[in-house]
Amino acid sequence: MTNTQSSIRPAFPVVLAIVALVAAGCGKTQPASFRLNMVQATKTAAPEAGLEMPWAKWSQDRQSQVATILEAMFGTPDEPLALPESGLDESKLRLAAGPVRSDIVGRKNGLYREHCVHCHGISGDGMGPTAAFLNPYPRDYRPGKFKFKSTWRDAKPTHGDLVHVLNQGIVGTSMPSFALLPPAQVDALAEYVRYLSIRGEAELALYTYAEQELGGDEKLPTTREFLVDEILTPVVEKWAAADESQIPIAAVPAGVDFGLPASDLANRESVARGKALFLGDGGCVKCHGVTALGDGQANDYDDWNKAIVEVSKEVAGSLDTSRQAPTGEMSPEKRAEHRTRAEWLHAFVEVLEGDALRPRTIPPRNLRQGIYRGGRRPLDLYRRLYTGINGAPMPGVGPSGPGGKGSVADAEIWHIVNYIRSLPYEFDGELGADRPMVAKDRF
């Protein structure tokens, strides 16, 4: 009897705990909401001298105001809104947004949450639940930078560029191909990516404005002149200009035959020319290395990671200075100011730990693997070489804009393309004496 009792008594609370946990689940189910860019929000809410309100209160007030303004301009993840000035197609957004469901005619809705959200996150911040486990990290759309496109380096991608990435996927990363989806669905997803990106850039513009123009307790204007003309339009204009911002494609010079393998004798001179440019004026060797194994330069970051690295360094440095400050010698006002600043720095550390992924370096690509993230067609390689890769350290060898001068003439870039095509099949870094050696001949 005593035996049974002693086993039942502890059993009861345990069962209760399990039942309670299962019943409660992990958090209440609430409608999905966009998350603020907390790193930027905290960074641009640095306390000012003579701030009368407690810092935590005003930064919270400002952030709530940004969230409210963004909801007014862009709606919610369940009900996206496209202002006419945004140039966005609201019917496409509705197809992509919201929970996964079928509408009255049986058409699939909620495509973003079905296919994208687990990596790219509900706000398009590249911080979905799986993001931390992926390498490279999923793209954060909010800074409005895209890598694989047909336009000038700082121009936006065209709609076709986004659709192309969705259809092809990005080889060598976790981004799969969505070519099996009906074209209308891919189209809607590309539009939704644009929506998240415009929203993200508008958010950044609000922080910049607040930081540059407003005092600590001033509110952001909510007029149409400000939100539409000053915040939204500059971002939208860049997207609208994408189609006219495509880089020129030089004619393929004689002696380059992409119909044949790069190892074919017909391409031999061109490949040798490409190699000379790779090692010389093209400067490719600087990062990709003499062997093209990508071992030249390995401690750089892309723009997304660099932003976190830089801000982390700054915060760590400021925290050190703050801890060493002689608070005992300060006047009461100075000490209060000092305390506010320390409060901000500690909040910032928390945000950086919880709201940013741990920064990673970006190694130069190993060109011997035959894996080209932006696509393997000669045209894709040409575009990567011409403008470089936006957001990545990779510089361009073509001009930086219309009318400029590149370090390699446009048509010559095709020779580098040819050389790069040959690299996965080249033996020991040198062309064979008699004929090029291809991988299958080695075995």
Add this chain to the structure above:
Amino acid sequence: MHSRLFQLLALGPVLVACHGCGPQRVSAPVADRQVAEAIRAGLVVAPTSATAAGEAASTGTGWASLKGRFVFAGTPGQPKPLVVDKDTEVCGKTSKIFDQSLRVDASSKGLADVVVFVRKASRVKNPVPETPLVFDQKNCEFLAPVFVARLGQPVEVRNSDPVGHNTNIDGTSFNQLIPAGQTTTYTPNSEMGAPKTVTCNIHPWMKAYVMFRKDGYIAVSAADGSFSIPDLPAGEPLEFQVWHARSTGPSGGLGLERPDLKWNPKGRFVITLQADEVKDLGTLDVPGSAIGT
């Protein structure tokens, strides 16, 4: 026996409860739906009357200049040598490479590389100069730690080294490879609100700042700390922004104790100049606390 087992089992939910579900993100504020709807109502309707907002009122006619000299009151300390680990047969060969972010003249204490610019001006006197400016790099260092130019003025980006550099100007389309000994021309086409970094990804220690302004009302303090901006529009309030790379102020703004100018912690002051006036701000003392490590 059983009780042990149950105690162990109880640990499970406790652990889960303590750990929580998913990563710990700080709580982010959410939108106020009612306020958002009110704002939205104002956004979707077309503006009823064309309110002539905007440009600074053009009241004056003449032109004036502003000058001054920044003097660092703190102890600058020794510049840090930078880690040079690439192309060492060229980089840092002739002279060691040091951090250039705080340059103080040893004798005059003048603070170099302070940027002073006008935030908004209604009139501009001079056309955009067509003579190119040169932005050079040698010994794997940018020769100008802070470089400014006017929109439309060609900038010759030069590489005077026997190794290739890529010059990567943040916030622009310019990230181009410049082969050894070559020059390429870049014409800035978008205005910057604050100086941006220029880096070379091949040689990661290389860092400088650039700023491009539409009106060209921008100056960088020289080695002795002096600066001057000529041909400013007279008769209108001009807001100046002062910036330094190592400033502890918000966004690099350099806040000084100058109550006569109402110089604020963001590094700004407003001044209205008279025609043909040469306004000398005199010696501008930059306290040691305004410059961070």
